Amino acid sequence: xxxxxxxxxxxxxxxxxxxxxxxxxxxxxxxxxxxxxxxxxxxxxxxxxxxxxxxxxxxxxxxxxxxxxxxxxxxxxxxxxxxxxxxxxxxxxxxxxxxxxxxxxxxxxxxxxxxxxxxxxxxxxxxxxxxxxxxxxxxxxxxxxxxxxxxxxxxxxxxxxxxxxxxxxxxxxxxxxxxxxxxxxxxxxxxxxxxxxxxxxxxxxxxxxxxxxxxxxxxxxxxxxxxxxxxxxxxxxxxxxxxxxxxxxxxxxxxxxxxxxxxxxxxxxxxxxxxxxxxxxxxxxxxxxxxxxxxxxxxxxxxxxxxxxxxxxxxxxxxxxxxxxxxxxxxxxxxxxxxxxxxxxxxxxxxxxxxxxxxxxxxxxxxxx
Amino acid sequence: xxxxxxxxxxxxxxxxxxxxxxxxxxxxxxxxxxxxxxxxxxxxxxxxxxxxxxxxxxxxxxxxxxxxxxxxxxxxxxxxxxxxxxxxxxxxxxxxxxxxxxxxxxxxxxxxxxxxxxxxxxxxxxxxxxxxxxxxxxxxxxxxxxxxxxxxxxxxxxxxxxxxxxxxxxxxxxxxxxxxxxxxxxxxxxxxxxxxxxxxxxxxxxxxxxxxxxxxxxxxxxxxxxxxxxxxxxxxxxxxxxxxxxxxxxxxxxxxxxxxxxxxxxxxxxxxxxxxxxxxxxxxxxxxxxxxxxxxxxxxxxxxxxxxxxxxxxxxxxxxxxxxxxxxxxxxxxxxxxxxxxxxxxxxxxxxxxxxxxxxxxxxxxxxx
DNA sequence: GATTGATATGCATTCGAATGCATATTCTCG
DNA sequence: CGAGAATATGCATTCGAATGCATATCAATC
Numbered sequence: 184x185x186x187x188x189x190x191x192x193x194x195x196x197x198x199x200x201x202x203x204x205x206x207x208x209x210x211x212x213x214x215x216x217x218x219x220x221x222x223x224x225x226x227x228x229x230x231x232x233x234x235x236x237x238x239x240x241x242x243x244x245x246x247x248x249x250x251x252x253x254x255x256x257x258x259x260x261x262x263x264x265x266x267x268x269x270x271x272x273x274x275x276x277x278x279x280x281x282x283x284x285x286x287x288x289x290x291x292x293x294x295x296x297x298x299x300x301x302x303x304x305x306x307x308x309x310x311x312x313x314x315x316x317x318x319x320x321x322x323x324x325x326x327x328x329x330x331x332x333x334x335x336x337x338x339x340x341x342x343x344x345x346x347x348x349x350x351x352x353x354x355x356x357x358x359x360x361x362x363x364x365x366x367x368x369x370x371x372x373x374x375x376x377x378x379x380x381x382x383x384x385x386x387x388x389x390x391x392x393x394x395x396x397x398x399x400x401x402x403x404x405x406x407x408x409x410x411x412x413x414x415x416x417x418x419x420x421x422x423x424x425x426x427x428x429x430x431x432x433x434x435x436x437x438x439x440x441x442x443x444x445x446x447x448x449x450x451x452x453x454x455x456x457x458x459x460x461x462x463x464x465x466x467x468x469x470x471x472x473x474x475x476x477x478x479x480x481x482x483x484x485x486x487x488x489x490x491x492x493x494x495x496x497x498x499x500x501x502x503x504x505x506x507x508x509x510x511x512x513x514x515x516x517x518x519x520x521x522x523x524x525x526x527x528x529x530x531x532x533x534x535x536x537x538x539x540x541x542x543x544x545x546x547x548x549x550x551x552x
Numbered sequence: 553x554x555x556x557x558x559x560x561x562x563x564x565x566x567x568x569x570x571x572x573x574x575x576x577x578x579x580x581x582x583x584x585x586x587x588x589x590x591x592x593x594x595x596x597x598x599x600x601x602x603x604x605x606x607x608x609x610x611x612x613x614x615x616x617x618x619x620x621x622x623x624x625x626x627x628x629x630x631x632x633x634x635x636x637x638x639x640x641x642x643x644x645x646x647x648x649x650x651x652x653x654x655x656x657x658x659x660x661x662x663x664x665x666x667x668x669x670x671x672x673x674x675x676x677x678x679x680x681x682x683x684x685x686x687x688x689x690x691x692x693x694x695x696x697x698x699x700x701x702x703x704x705x706x707x708x709x710x711x712x713x714x715x716x717x718x719x720x721x722x723x724x725x726x727x728x729x730x731x732x733x734x735x736x737x738x739x740x741x742x743x744x745x746x747x748x749x750x751x752x753x754x755x756x757x758x759x760x761x762x763x764x765x766x767x768x769x770x771x772x773x774x775x776x777x778x779x780x781x782x783x784x785x786x787x788x789x790x791x792x793x794x795x796x797x798x799x800x801x802x803x804x805x806x807x808x809x810x811x812x813x814x815x816x817x818x819x820x821x822x823x824x825x826x827x828x829x830x831x832x833x834x835x836x837x838x839x840x841x842x843x844x845x846x847x848x849x850x851x852x853x854x855x856x857x858x859x860x861x862x863x864x865x866x867x868x869x870x871x872x873x874x875x876x877x878x879x880x881x882x883x884x885x886x887x888x889x890x891x892x893x894x895x896x897x898x899x900x901x902x903x904x905x906x907x908x909x910x911x912x913x914x915x916x917x918x919x920x921x
Numbered sequence: 922g923a924t925t926g927a928t929a930t931g932c933a934t935t936c937g938a939a940t941g942c943a944t945a946t947t948c949t950c951g
Numbered sequence: 952c953g954a955g956a957a958t959a960t961g962c963a964t965t966c967g968a969a970t971g972c973a974t975a976t977c978a979a980t981c
Contacts, residue, residue, distance in 0.1 A: 206688075206710075208937055219961045224939055231940080232959045249710070254686040255633060256937035258624045259966045266687075269668070280649045287670035296683065299638070299668040301656035314665065317623040318635075319575075341618070342575075419848055452849045479788055480821045481850050577967055588931045593969055600970080601929045625967035628936045 207248040216244035227252050258319060267295045267502065268315035270334070272302040272327035278443075278472045278491065282326055282349065285495035293503050295321065302327065308334045316341050322502045324348055344505035348498045349489070351393055351515065358505060358513040360498045362489035364394050367520030368401025368440070371469050371487060374522060375438040376405065377531035380467060383410035384429040384436035386446050388417040395442040398471060402440050411436055415446040422446025426453040430466075437466055438528070444470035444477050444486055451482055451527060467528035477525070485528040487520040494518060576617040585613035596621050627688060636664045636871065637684035639703070641671040641696035647812075647841045647860065651695055651718065654864035662872050664690065671696065677703045685710050691871045693717055713874035717867045718858070720762055720884065727874060727882040729867045731858035733763050736889030737770025737809070740838050740856060743891060744807040745774065746900035749836060752779035753798040753805035755815050757786040764811040767840060771809055780805055784815035791815025795822040799835075806835055807897070813839035813846050813855055820851055820896060836897035846894070854897040856889040863887060 209223040216223070218237055225231040226241045233241070244250075258264035267290055271279055287297050298318055300311050312334055315323060323338045326348035335345045335357045344358070351359045375383065385402055388395035395417075403409060411432065413425035422441060426449065429436055441447035447470030454460040454468070462468050470477060473488035501514050524530065578592040585592070587606055594600040595610045602610070613619075627633035636659055640648055656666050667687055669680050681703055684692060692707045695717040704726045707714045713727070720728040744752065752775055757764035764786075772778060780801065782794035791810060795818065798805055810816035816839030823829040823837070831837050832852075839846060842857035870883050893899065 206937095209939095210937080220938075221940080221961060222959085224937095225960090228939070232957090234959060237959080251682060251686050253628070253688060253937050255624045255627045255688050256966090257939075259622070259628060259937080259968095260939045262966075264624060266667075283652070283668075284670045287668055288672050291669075291683075296687065297668040298635075299652075299656055299666040300660075301653045303657050313620060314660075317620050318665065319622060319624050419844075423849070448848065448850075456849055475788075476845065479817065480792070480825055481817075575967095578969095579967080589968075590931055590970080591929085593967095594930090597969070601927085603929060606929080622967050625936090626969075628938095628967080629969045631936075 206253070207250045209250070209252070211248055212241060212244045212250045215248065216240040228257075262319075264319045264321055265295050266298050266318055266320045268300060268318070268320040268323040268338075269297045270300045270302065270308070270311065270315065270323060270325045270327065272308075278349070278474065278489075279326060281491035282495060285492045286324065286326075286348075286499070289495045289499040293499055295499070295503075309337060312337045316343060321506045322346070324498055324502060326350055342509065344502055344509060346498045346502045346505070349394070349494055355515070356513050358501050359515045360494055360501060361517055362394075362487075362494070362520050363517035364397035364520070365401035365404070366517070367471070367487045367489075368398040368403075369405040370401075370520065370522060371398075371440050372402045372405025374531065374534065375440065375467060375469065375528065376407070377534055378438070378467060378529040379531070380436075380438035380529070382434060382436045382438070383408075384426075384439040385410040385412045386415040386422055386425040386429070386439060386441040386450060387412055388415060388442040388446070390414075392417070392442075398440075398442050410440070415441065415443075415449070417443050417446060419445050419449040422449030423453045423457075424449075426450035427457060430454070430458055430460075438469075439466060440469050442471055444472045444474040444484060446470070447484055447486070447527075448476065448482055451484065462527045463529060469522075469528050471520075473523050477523070483525040483527055485525045486523050488523050489518070489520050575622070576619045578619070578621070580617055581610060581613045581619045584617065585609040597626075631688075633688045633690055634664050635667050635687055635689045637669060637687070637689040637692040637707075638666045639669045639671065639677070639680065639684065639692060639694045639696065641677075647718070647843065647858075648695060650860035651864060654861045655693065655695075655717075655868070658864045658868040662868055664868070664872075678706065681706045685712060690875045691715070693867055693871060695719055711878065713871060713878060715867045715871045715874070718763070718863055724884070725882050727870050728884045729863055729870060730886055731763075731856075731863070731889050732886035733766035733889070734770035734773070735886070736840070736856045736858075737767040737772075738774045739770075739889065739891060740767075740809050741771045741774025743900065743903065744809065744836060744838065744897065745776070746903055747807070747836060747898040748900070749805075749807035749898070751803060751805045751807070752777075753795075753808040754779040754781045755784040755791055755794040755798070755808060755810040755819060756781055757784060757811040757815070759783075761786070761811075767809075767811050779809070784810065784812075784818070786812050786815060788814050788818040791818030792822045792826075793818075795819035796826060799823070799827055799829075807838075808835060809838050811840055813841045813843040813853060815839070816853055816855070816896075817845065817851055820853065831896045832898060838891075838897050840889075842892050846892070852894040852896055854894045855892050857892050858887070858889050 209220050213220045213223045218241060222233060222237055223241055226233045226238050269286060290297050298320060300315060302308055302311060320343060322344040324346050325335055335347055335352055336354060338345045347357060347359045349361050351361050383406055385399050387399060411429055413428045415421035415425040439450060441450055447468055451462050451468055454462055454466055460466055470484050470486040473486040476482060477484040477486045497516055505511055578589045582589045582592045587610060591602060591606055592610055595602045595607050638655060659666050667689060669684060671677055671680060689712060691713040693715050694704055704714045704716055704721055705723060716726060716728045718730050720730050754768050754771055756768060780798055782797045784790035784794040808819060810819055816837055820831050820837055823831055823835055829835055839853050839855040842855040845851060846853040846855045866885055874880055
């Protein structure tokens with residue numbers, strides 16, 4: 184309210200910040216408003232009866248004192264912290280970034296707050312779970328390519344609802360929201376065949392990644408003959424090398440589906456700069472995730488989009504339901520991917536085959552500063 | 553410990569998850585171990601005396617019951633939540649991503665946990681601060697290009713230490729850790745002049761962004777004549793347009809410094825595809841942040857690196873000190889940027905001028921899945 | 922043997938908000 | 952007017968761990 188303005192002397196002590204500053208409590212507000220602490224509590228938690236006048240006095244007193252309810256104390260007594268643990272590994276995977284942003288927003292909209300745990304490669308997840316649980320989180324959302332299938336079970340066993348996002352574990356008692364990777368792979372296969380391609384390549388991510396495996400499986404479902412496969416490890420360099428492997432091998436493909444956009448970009452650069460080919464004419468390339476960079480002129484990459492927003496929203500919705508009623512059956516939901524058409528892959532004459540599944544939309548803008 | 557294995561029936565109820573599962577408390581542990589609750593508390597908080605035997609019994613009992621101290625209750629009584637609010641806007645700015653990852657790790661290493669608030673453009677920051685404070689965070693780290701200068705003050709006035717990261721506000725009572733943007737801008741100016749360039753362009757970010765302003769100021773410091781300036785808004789498209797503006801204007805530059813890598817990539821694509829020029833030969837381009845994409849073949853962008861790791865670590869260190877002693881003077885620290893040399897800018901004959909400030913290092917890998 | 926200090930333990934209280942219960946007041950309607 | 956519901960308020964207790972204080976035990980020292 185009335186911070187003293189001081190001149191910019193920066194000697195030894197901070198300008199304001201009265202050391203012993205104590206937060207006002209509901210009792211302080213009650214005293215000032217001339218009511219009981221219960222009344223203050225009821226006013227702020229919107230539970231029980233509070234007369235209009237009392238509420239007015241309480242609000243005024245609260246504002247005057249700068250009172251805000253202590254979420255820790257509230258959580259202790261209600262046994263609801265309104266905290267949700269968000270566990271991600273590999274935050275540098277670009278797709279997880281938008282997930283995180285969307286997730287934070289969706290949680291807030293539902294009155295929750297995100298306790299973030301970004302797992303460094305070195306650390307073991309189980310130790311982190313301990314920390315997560317110590318904060319009495321109401322639920323946990325896990326999203327990570329390197330997620331041990333044990334981690335979600337640990338939470339579930341502690342009675343804390345879990346939803347895995349963009350990632351599924353074998354345990355069917357764990358709720359999950361993910362892109363329908365297999366269906367999307369199938370769609371890409373149909374798309375490339377409709378474009379007249381006949382020799383296919385697939386650039387895979389990591390061996391233990393279900394996303395990559397499922398995309399490949401769907402791709403195979405759709406194809407008349409099996410694709411050549413190379414490992415790209417989900418990196419630009421890996422995609423670059425994998426593309427060279429495929430193109431320099433016997434019977435090089437005329438269409439390549441990459442399990443991620445980053446690898447697709449590496450592949451595009453290999454085709455153009457190392458092999459002198461023109462993507463979209465000599466060879467078609469399709470990626471996955473519709474990363475922001477896919478829309479850049481250099482790449483103009485046809486890609487499957489998995490909406491981070493939609494995934495996040497569903498994950499939070501499902502988690503919120505599970506928190507409401509922990510006995511609810513686990514839900515596993517698979518959102519369809521959509522093909523974003525750009526110039527890196529030849530456009531079939533008649534597409535879509537059935538009227539749905541692809542969009543012309545652009546990727547979200549990406550910035551830095 | 554002994555979860556019943558059930559067959560995969562997924563009807564209406566979840567397989568395990570005994571509904572009323574209650575977390576064991578320190579009293580339960582005490583009873584089982586045959587000691588007092590105080591002893592259990594002392595054993596887990598490592599405060600006060602606990603005999604080796606007692607500790608052993610307590611540990612055994614705790615393991616048996618699956619006890620973990622309730623962080624909320626602990627925070628309530630100790631008045632230390634070990635939570636740190638991390639406020640970022642614009643999570644999609646790629647540089648903030650690595651900051652977030654590094655930050656989460658650094659906080660954990662210091663025994664803190666990150667309560668994440670990612671501000672959607674629509675929302676006002678002040679409302680969010682209320683939430684942050686309600687959780688009795690021990691401190692706040694703010695990092696955002698769209699950070700109102702009022703927000704840090706709100707926390708400080710509530711007695712909560714704040715450190716702004718990669719961003720500074722005018723108020724000198726707020727601690728900050730940032731790259732020495734002005735010094736880095738100067739370095740880029742010297743570098744480009746040493747490379748024999750004489751007509752300079754600068755692609756700016758946002759008007760109200762101190763990072764962009766400071767980089768420009770340093771750049772001007774170093775130059776004999778003022779650069780032409782265009783606005784790029786920190787986006788790829790913005791950089792693309794800005795580069796065209798500069799190059800198609802009167803007296804086009806032969807060297808362009810961009811306030812961020814994303815804009816630099818837009819600029820590079822404009823030069824190559826729209827104007828048919830060769831970066832590094834016809835025109836030199838330098839970016840800022842050393843984003844992962846800067847190392848990609850397509851761009852091979854010379855850029856200034858600001859280490860997210862170093863920034864994060866210092867921010868957490870400073871914050872931890874402030875939490876220890878809130879009366880400590882605010883610290884404002886500026887870490888030097890380093891030039892990462894690649895082919896997008898012509899290499900001067902004798903560089904570095906003074907032996908320091910540039911590195912050959914590559915950017916970290918980026919992945920997606 | 923008496924004194925001191927270090928070690929160990931438990932009791933009771935505390936943190937701040939929520940809530941069951943009892944009670945008081947007002948309103949509604951037969 | 953009186954019975955009963957709806958509204959309003961406060962008291963006392965509760966959540967779970969930490970800690971000041973009192974006390975107990977033991978070893979070292981004079």
